[in-house]
Amino acid sequence: MEGAGVRAGNHIYIHHEAGGIFNKHGIVYKNDEEGASVAYYEKSLDSIVACSLENFANGNPISLYHYGVSYLWNLMAQKGSCSTRRYVLSRQEVVQNVFYYNKHLDEVQITHQNRSECFATACTSRTPLVVENPVFPATDDSIFRVYHLSHTIHPNHLKPGDHIYAYRKLRVYSHHGIYIGRNNSGVHIVIHFTGAPGTYKSKSTAKIRRASLDEFLDGADLQLVSYHENAVEQPGISHARKSQPAAEVIKMAEYYSMNPDTWGDYHLFNNNCEHFSIFCKTGEFVGINSDIQDQTKSSCTIQ
Known part of the structure; x- marks a missing residue:
């Protein structure tokens, strides 16, 4: 040849x-x-x-x-x-x-x-985990796409920039990520903070990675975190704060996906998948202690 x-x-x-x-x-x-x-x-x-x-x-x-x-x-x-x-x-x-x-x-x-x-x-x-030319919603209407007692949502109702989660181990805890849209094959793509494939429970290998929505859910139901100034604050479910524009949310998540070593090391209470998702949504560090916050802030400039 x-x-x-x-x-x-x-x-x-x-x-x-x-x-x-x-x-x-x-x-x-x-x-x-x-x-x-x-x-x-x-x-x-x-x-x-x-x-x-x-x-x-x-x-x-x-x-x-x-x-x-x-x-x-x-x-x-x-x-x-x-x-x-x-x-x-x-x-x-x-x-x-x-x-x-x-x-x-x-x-x-x-x-x-x-x-x-x-x-x-x-x-x-493997299906490419790249979303080309996403259509960004004008505003974040996540609070209007969920119910007070249930945040379960169908994948077709997701919008780029959504903060999503799925329960693990009998709802003992939840895993969070940022939905960035569909690729050219129609597959839903998520960016999240997790361990290497095949070792998802190993936090020693945790970094910002891409995955299909099916990989992210791992058989669980899809849930949507809502953001609105007038929302009832429910940790892990609903936040009484304003989301950044979807384009900025995805820009933040994409940056750390392509530069995974610039995000701080995993810490169960101070730097986990939920902290990463909230940071992408709001630009604010929530629950991160000072040393991890300084480490992360020093590298979070989006080019």
């Missing part, structure tokens, strides 16, 4: 140099008059590397990874060359995932030793 034959969004691979047991996988994220560029996982650096197609191949033949093959073909084919899973994303969505995972490599599900293949298949399989 020559460089002219690859397209942005292609999952390609080469046989590993020096007779290694694993193929080297990458995603073509650009192919224009300047040539093709590939992103791939480099084990020695434990990071995503971008290079030209020629440098990626290093003189080796380039092969196209095949999706949607039969179980028999998959059984007989060389390991790491194909998958029975169908390629369902658009090429643009695959490229979006390349840039997303470049900043959120810890969210790639590592299922076997060939991490370059895990990275490439993650780019082609």
Whole structure:
């Protein structure tokens, strides 16, 4: 397969140099008059590397990874060359995932030793968690979309910039996040403060991350936090304060999603998922002690 034959969004691979047991996988994220560029996982650096197609191949033949093959073909084919899973994303969505995972490599599900293949298949399989050109509501009307005794809401009634939550463990506590809208595939996207995929209960890995609404809810009912100066203050449910414009709420959440290390470390009582969501909604730190507040304030300037 020559460089002219690859397209942005292609999952390609080469046989590993020096007779290694694993193929080297990458995603073509650009192919224009300047040539093709590939992103791939480099084990020695434990990071995503971008290079030209020629440098990626290093003189080796380039092969196209095949999706949607039969179980028999998959059984007989060389390991790491194909998958029975169908390629369902658009090429643009695959490229979006390349840039997303470049900043959120810890969210790639590592299922076997060939991490370059895990990275490439993650780019082609997970729905992009990017919302393009969201339509912002003029005002926050969250208080009018819930009832006093119930804040349960249908996903189709959400608006970008909403502060949402879901109960966990028999309603002992709740998990909070900011709804930012739907992606091009119609999937609802949330930004929240949580642990790495597969270890959500581990607060040691907690940082600001994106997720689909289904991942966020984890089987629980969707709830909406209401904001209004005349609301009855109910911790975790309703706030008697004004929300920032939705565009500012999402701008704040997006900034920390793309710069997760600039938000303070998780603390159960002083810096948790609810504190992050309230901060995005109001621009105010609620319940954060002085040292964490200073740490967070120093990095919260939105560019």
